[in-house]
Amino acid sequence: MSDPDSTPLVVDVAIAGGGLVGASLALALAKLQLKVVLIEAAPFGAVDQPSFDDRTTAISNGSRRIFEALGVWPLIEREATAIRRIHVSDQGRFGFTRIDAKEQGLSSLGYVVVNRVMGAALWRRLKAEPSITVLAPAKVQSMQLQQHVQRLECAMDDSVRIVEAKLAIAADGARSTVRQSAGIGSSTWDYEQVALVSNVLSQHFHDHVAYERFTNAGPLALLPLTEGRLGLVWTFSPETAKEMTALSDTEFLARLQDTFGFRLGRFTRVGQRHLYPLSLTRSDEYVAERLAIVGNAAQTLHPIAGQGFNLGLRDAVSLAEVLADGLAEANGEFDAGDGMWLQRYREWRAADRGNIVRFTDGMVRLFSQPLGPIKLLRNAGMLAFDLMPAAKDALSQLSLGAAGRVPRLARGAPLSKG
Structure with missing residues (x-):
């Protein structure tokens, strides 16, 4: 490797990591009069960027509004599938919970998009931004x-x-080099679970319903996709996950049928199956001198409630909003790394992070309990929850990212005041 370029690239903001969150942050900052550089390990627009794989992501209405503001939503809207209802159940038990968009006064509870589609749209927008x-x-x-x-x-x-x-x-992921270079550690709780991810087809149309079923092996989620497909996220122990990938398609679909039932008729096809280890990782700090941490570098969540990306995206646009307000206050003498702005970001994000991490981790632990009395209590609780509109309203608001202070872009407002 040759010697470093003797002329440094001098910028206001350097974003390490061009995944879904890092690229979104760069686009948000493009609206400000700042010099921004985005540093990404994969080639520009590469389909093999780790964040841009065939996994599916459930994005909240707040995230949709953010994408609209960034000019990304029109590029992915045709590939996005609305979630109009959510059905949560416990295998072999009587408990269930339903959340309906109409009951919340919404056209949808969110959308499901393939990561690869989001990544391609973000990179297409980046190419059109000369300021980045x-x-x-x-x-x-x-x-x-x-x-x-x-x-x-x-x-x-x-x-x-x-x-x-x-x-x-x-913004460079759970094993962030930048975070580690700043001497900031992280804590990791290994759930000792692996997510098996694939796409399946069923006899009956999904009708825009997202299913979450808790099984003895782990949570099973079926998310509505375009062309009548369903995104499958099925959690197992590492040993069982390997066994499931070794099954023939026919054998695998039979296991899925036995676990999920016939609410969607028979499952007829399954795509490639991929495995992803699951853990909860949290950064020990979220800011340091001239450093902010966002997305998976700040926290990596279990996919049980589909909140990881939405939380990371709110990190990004909250930070962008803090910097936009700082620019307005500075009257031309603006230092993006001033500790005042970083402290504002840290304090703002604390409640949202804490709420979502506790909510997600609590669900994993509650529905992993094998004890009969706890199963009985949680099923009774699910039935009671299904009959309590106020509780369902609170859960839907939390899952939509509308709890606490909401970033302007997530509300459909401009990034800057005025």
Whole structure:
């Protein structure tokens, strides 16, 4: 590898990680008069970017409004499938809960989109933004705090590029190099579970219903997709997950049928099956000197409630809003890495993060309990919950990302005041 470029790239904001959250943050910041660089390890627009795989993501109405503001929604709308009802049940038990968009006064509770589709739309928008410099493929090897800047050393092919940023943003995933370079650790709780992800077809149309069924092996989710398909996320122990991938399609569909039942008729086809280990990872801190942490670098959640991406996206646009307000207050003398803005970001995000992490982790632990009395109580609770509109309203608001202070972009308002 050759020596570093002697002329550093000097910017206001350097975003490490061009996945779904990092790319969204870059687009949000493009609306401000800031010099922004996005550093991504995969080639520009590469289909093999880890975040842009064939997994499906349930995005909230707040996230849809954010994508509308970023100019991304028109590029993915045709590939997005509305969730109009959610049905939650416990295998072999009487408890169930239903949430209907109409009861909440909504046209939908959210949408399901394939990650690859979202990634392609985000990168297409990035190409159209001249104010954003993209370094790709480029990998941050180290970061060092210097006077008034973070100095990032980025490997590009056989050379090294130096970036000096007033503010560095870690959006580079659960094993964030940038976070670690700042000396910030993380805690991880291994759920000792693996998510098996695939697409399936059934005899009956899904009718825009998302199903979550809790089984002895782990949660099973079926999410409505385009062309009548269903996105399957089925959680197992690592050993059982390997066994499930080894089954023939016919054998696998028979197991799925036996577990889910015939609410959708018979399952007729299954696509490729992929495995993803599951854990809860939380950063020890969310800001440091001239550093902010967002998305999976801040927290990585179990997919049981489909909240990980929505939470990370709110991280991104909340930070963008703090910087927009800072620009307005600074009257031209603006330092994006000023500790005042970072503290505002940290304090704002604390409640939302805490609520969603506790909600998601609590669901995993509650529905993993094998004890008979606990199963009986949780099923009685699910039935009672189904009859209590106020409780359902509260859950739907939490899952839609409408609890606590909501970012302007998630409300359909402009990023900047006025």
